[in-house]
Amino acid sequence: MTAAHSDPIHSQSDHIRRAVSDRAKRPLTVKVMDWVRDRPEGGIAVMFVLVQLCCIIGALLFPESFRYLLPANLSVLLKSIAVPGIMALGVGVLMVAGEYDLSVGAVYSLLSIVCANLANAMLGDIGMDPHSALAPFAAMAVALTLGVAIGLLHAFVTLRFNIPSFITTLGGMLLWKGTTLLVHGASALRFKPTEPFATLFGGGLGIIHASMIWFLAFALLFYFLLHHHRLGNHFYAVGGNRNAAVAIGINPNRTKAIAFAIAGFMAALSGVIAATRVGSIQPGGGLGMELQTIAACVIGGFALNGGRGSILGIVLGTALVFTIQDVLLLLRAPAFYFDMFVGALIVIAVVMNTAIRRGRA
Amino acid sequence: MTVHTEPLRPAGLAGHPGAGLVPTETPLYEMRNICKRYGSFTALDNMNFHIGRNEVVGLLGDNGAGKSTLVKMISGINPPTSGEIYVNGKRTEIRNRSDSEAAGIETIYQDIALVDSMSITRNIFLGRELVNRWGFMDHRRMQEVAIQILGSAVQISGIDNPDKEVGFLSGGQKQAVAIARAVHFKRNILLLDEPTSALSVRETEHLLAYVRDLKREGTSSVLVTHNLYHAFQVCDRFVVMSHGTKVFEARKEDTTIEEVTDHVIRT
Ligand SMILES: Nc1ncnc2c1ncn2[C@@H]1O[C@H](COP(=O)(O)OP(=O)(O)O)[C@@H](O)[C@H]1O
Ligand SMILES: [Mg+2]
Numbered sequence: 001m002t003a004a005h006s007d008p009i010h011s012q013s014d015h016i017r018r019a020v021s022d023r024a025k026r027p028l029t030v031k032v033m034d035w036v037r038d039r040p041e042g043g044i045a046v047m048f049v050l051v052q053l054c055c056i057i058g059a060l061l062f063p064e065s066f067r068y069l070l071p072a073n074l075s076v077l078l079k080s081i082a083v084p085g086i087m088a089l090g091v092g093v094l095m096v097a098g099e100y101d102l103s104v105g106a107v108y109s110l111l112s113i114v115c116a117n118l119a120n121a122m123l124g125d126i127g128m129d130p131h132s133a134l135a136p137f138a139a140m141a142v143a144l145t146l147g148v149a150i151g152l153l154h155a156f157v158t159l160r161f162n163i164p165s166f167i168t169t170l171g172g173m174l175l176w177k178g179t180t181l182l183v184h185g186a187s188a189l190r191f192k193p194t195e196p197f198a199t200l201f202g203g204g205l206g207i208i209h210a211s212m213i214w215f216l217a218f219a220l221l222f223y224f225l226l227h228h229h230r231l232g233n234h235f236y237a238v239g240g241n242r243n244a245a246v247a248i249g250i251n252p253n254r255t256k257a258i259a260f261a262i263a264g265f266m267a268a269l270s271g272v273i274a275a276t277r278v279g280s281i282q283p284g285g286g287l288g289m290e291l292q293t294i295a296a297c298v299i300g301g302f303a304l305n306g307g308r309g310s311i312l313g314i315v316l317g318t319a320l321v322f323t324i325q326d327v328l329l330l331l332r333a334p335a336f337y338f339d340m341f342v343g344a345l346i347v348i349a350v351v352m353n354t355a356i357r358r359g360r361a
Numbered sequence: 362m363t364v365h366t367e368p369l370r371p372a373g374l375a376g377h378p379g380a381g382l383v384p385t386e387t388p389l390y391e392m393r394n395i396c397k398r399y400g401s402f403t404a405l406d407n408m409n410f411h412i413g414r415n416e417v418v419g420l421l422g423d424n425g426a427g428k429s430t431l432v433k434m435i436s437g438i439n440p441p442t443s444g445e446i447y448v449n450g451k452r453t454e455i456r457n458r459s460d461s462e463a464a465g466i467e468t469i470y471q472d473i474a475l476v477d478s479m480s481i482t483r484n485i486f487l488g489r490e491l492v493n494r495w496g497f498m499d500h501r502r503m504q505e506v507a508i509q510i511l512g513s514a515v516q517i518s519g520i521d522n523p524d525k526e527v528g529f530l531s532g533g534q535k536q537a538v539a540i541a542r543a544v545h546f547k548r549n550i551l552l553l554d555e556p557t558s559a560l561s562v563r564e565t566e567h568l569l570a571y572v573r574d575l576k577r578e579g580t581s582s583v584l585v586t587h588n589l590y591h592a593f594q595v596c597d598r599f600v601v602m603s604h605g606t607k608v609f610e611a612r613k614e615d616t617t618i619e620e621v622t623d624h625v626i627r628t
Contacts, residue, residue, distance in 0.1 A: 237479065
């Protein structure tokens with residue numbers, strides 16, 4: 001800018017600077033209130049805190065009948081959050097980039113079976129003599145690589161032929177489910193890996209299972225990737241407005257392909273970690289997880305058409321869904337109540353987010 | 362038809378449609394015999410167009426004339442079906458945004474090209490994030506620069522939070538953010554496709570004054586507008602388009618607002 005116009009510039013910039021520093025000086029309560037209202041995951045954060053408070057108060061009032069706070073229950077609860085949470089991280093990143101993956105459940109089953117079979121073939125079972133400490137790691141590396149490859153295949157078909165990823169990955173879901181039955185059949189498969197693999201992915205610290213530690217570690221990693229890395233910024237851009245991203249020089253196909261690869265990787269990882277935790281694999285075990293993880297993301301504030309969502313939203317969404325499952329189990333409610341609650345929760349979360357957004361727009 | 366004095370050669374539009382004025386010195390940017398087809402529809406037909414040094418070109422014409430198509434072609438996101446492009450006299454392929462960025466071209470698109478779900482700061486730095494060597498963004502520095510450039514070019518009313526989502530801004534505020542972004546990163550050529558359609562009178566005056574300043578600093582511009590008074594305030598040359606071809610071209614000193622108006626209306 002030239003000297004002739006420099007005065008108003010500074011007043012304008014100073015005005016913004018002043019407003020920014022004023023906002024930084026808001027009292028903490030106001031900041032929290034504003035955060036809840038401004039962030040897509042704000043509503044769900046409030047709901048999560050309320051549900052936890054109710055559970056804790058209930059457990060304190062009726063310690064005999066509602067055993068929420070018993071370490072055994074907390075341990076089960078954390079375990080139940082971890083595996084779908086790991087999968088949801090990948091699903092969520094892909095949703096931010098404006099695409100879906102309906103095949104993650106099938107990929108989870110297929111690649112955990114591939115991992116177990118490979119590990120067992122390489123003497124990676126703890127019961128074998130002699131056994132190999134490295135075998136499970138090698139098998140896992142293959143499974144994770146295949147996860148990335150499957151994600152890239154979905155990306156290629158979706159982007160090359162310009163079709164909705166909903167269709168590509170719906171096809172993928174059936175394809176990989178069929179592949180699982182083809183290569184393995186419908187019987188359960190033993191997976192008792194050797195040390196140190198077993199401890200690394202199946203051990204734990206007190207009531208915190210290793211899978212939960214992995215979930216939190218990946219959540220932290222993805223937080224930095226999605227919210228602070230250039231690549232994450234590009235995920236939001238291609239998901240939020242593909243044409244604008246192109247106009248500004250971002251390659252949408254490359255960016256989306258990376259997101260598909262991440263979803264495939266995380267599906268494979270969650271499969272291997274679940275198999276290690278349980279010690280055996282049911283070929284149909286991943287069934288329904290694709291919708292559960294999408295539900296968790298939507299509950300956590302993700303937009304179905306992309307460009308909106310956060311890692312905190314994934315963590316809170318998953319945690320809320322499985323807290324409800326845990327409470328229903330504690331109350332000995334039949335399993336179908338879980339589906340009913342999650343169904344209602346999805347609709348409520350979206351209605352709430354839309355209402356908040358409309359109120360601000 | 363106008364008769365041009367030296368050093369410009371006569372346009373001869375009747376004989377060679379789309380030929381127009383021939384540049385006297387090597388232009389910053391030139392397109393020759395450009396065609397653009399969308400399926401069977403021809404959006405640009407044998408178009409010649411150039412941008413000189415220290416020049417503001419007014420690109421005029423009715424809706425659907427092909428102005429935005431031309432602008433998007435210069436900015437690389439809409440490559441030509443056939444024809445040649447020269448940058449500084451050198452034959453150049455400009456087929457995507459990276460090519461045009463290398464040529465120092467910035468664009469304010471008519472359809473804004475902002476991501477509604479992202480903040481003002483993130484939109485301004487989209488694709489050009491300030492990052493450390495591992496690719497992590499420096500949010501503090503980006504915010505500070507964003508605040509600085511929001512204060513330049515147009516004095517945007519009512520923006521006081523660079524973290525605000527663009528989707529919650531008014532039309533004029535969005536346009537102002539798009540302007541601020543292009544203005545900050547411009548080097549050789551700034552393309553403005555109907556940039557003032559949502560701006561207030563004060564903001565418009567400010568932007569036009571800014572375009573004049575830019576010329577003095579060595580950045581040429583192309584201004585697409587329906588407002589001939591704005592065009593006459595800042596432009597050195599006028600190009601009128603109709604149905605994908607150039608129908609009139611004249612330097613400001615060789616024409617009048619009435620004549621240009623006449624060509625825009627008649628064709
Ligand atoms: N992607 C496209 N596909 C088909 N036709 C298009 C496309 N983009 C523009 N057009 C057509 O090209 C013509 C010129 O459009 P445009 O350059 O936007 O006009 P202007 O900006 O002068 O109003 C219009 O008739 C428009 O319908
Ligand atoms: Mg236009």
